[in-house]
Amino acid sequence: MGGMPVRQPFPTHKVEQIDPFLLLHHADIKAPENINPDHAGVGPHPHRGFSPVTFIFQGGVHHRDSRGNDSVIYAGGAQWMNAGRGVIHSERPPRDIHELGGRQEIIQLWINTPAAHKMDQPQYFPLSAEEAPEVRSEDGKVITRIFSGEMLGKKGPIPSHTEVNAATVELKQGGAVSIPLPANHHTVLYLLDGKLNIDGYGLAEGLHAVVFNQDGEGVSFEALEDTRVLVLSGKPLNEPMAHHGPFVMNNQTQILEAMRDYQMGKMGILIEE
Numbered sequence: 001m002g003g004m005p006v007r008q009p010f011p012t013h014k015v016e017q018i019d020p021f022l023l024l025h026h027a028d029i030k031a032p033e034n035i036n037p038d039h040a041g042v043g044p045h046p047h048r049g050f051s052p053v054t055f056i057f058q059g060g061v062h063h064r065d066s067r068g069n070d071s072v073i074y075a076g077g078a079q080w081m082n083a084g085r086g087v088i089h090s091e092r093p094p095r096d097i098h099e100l101g102g103r104q105e106i107i108q109l110w111i112n113t114p115a116a117h118k119m120d121q122p123q124y125f126p127l128s129a130e131e132a133p134e135v136r137s138e139d140g141k142v143i144t145r146i147f148s149g150e151m152l153g154k155k156g157p158i159p160s161h162t163e164v165n166a167a168t169v170e171l172k173q174g175g176a177v178s179i180p181l182p183a184n185h186h187t188v189l190y191l192l193d194g195k196l197n198i199d200g201y202g203l204a205e206g207l208h209a210v211v212f213n214q215d216g217e218g219v220s221f222e223a224l225e226d227t228r229v230l231v232l233s234g235k236p237l238n239e240p241m242a243h244h245g246p247f248v249m250n251n252q253t254q255i256l257e258a259m260r261d262y263q264m265g266k267m268g269i270l271i272e273e
Helices: 253-265
Strands: 007-010 021-030 042-047 052-059 060-065 070-074 080-083 087-092 103-112 123-127 134-136 141-149 164-172 176-180 187-192 195-198 202-205 208-211 218-223 227-235 242-244 247-249
Touching: 007 208, 052 060, 052 070, 052 164, 060 080, 060 103, 060 123, 070 080, 070 123, 080 141, 103 227, 141 176, 141 208, 164 176, 187 195, 187 202, 187 218, 195 227, 208 253, 218 227, 242 253, 247 253
Parallel strands: none
Antiparallel strands: 007 021, 021 103, 042 087, 052 080, 052 103, 060 070, 060 087, 080 123, 134 141, 141 164, 164 227, 176 218, 187 208, 187 227, 195 202, 195 218, 242 247
């Protein structure tokens, strides 16, 4: 991804997509010391028709886009962009990345947008760790941070055109949590590290995703080791999909229109200074 090595638990040859979730990338990299942070990371590129979301676990991300947004979010926060009809953005390390240790660990998630909203105006929602609602277990071993949707009685402040719940969970060894979720949602857990025992499933290890059947009303798990987990649930859109590179639409004609509009400058321009 932009020259960065990433883990991609989906899509794969076994799992094409987990509607409405299209793609998940986990990057854990060292920011190059010989390159200005303003020139590292992922340079300007377009999107249309879905929401690229970045969860930051270490370091930070400097987001700039053709709508004039310019924001740095650090560890524990997220950057959520509804690309809508089209936007150009860049994702660079923050200028103080080396003062923070030089390490950047992020997850990027692509969430499909319903056909009725694919051509809406783009929107960008930055959320710092301090702004995200938290739920802490009584024993202090589990911290759940909710970004969008609702989990454990707390609502995430980021709006989404797609019905989704998105949270990060940090567990110390022995910590356990049970999270109610809608039975009609597709649910995914991604472990960044450590080990979990998941009720009804068993052992799950770091750097793996667990995809659940639509036959329950929540997930419960216990940490066998300290771990960090991304918890996602979403109502399937069940719509036709066509995609090419950074564009996700409903048919091939719309993909060609997106390519034309990008080339004609209709998604704006991003000049980084």
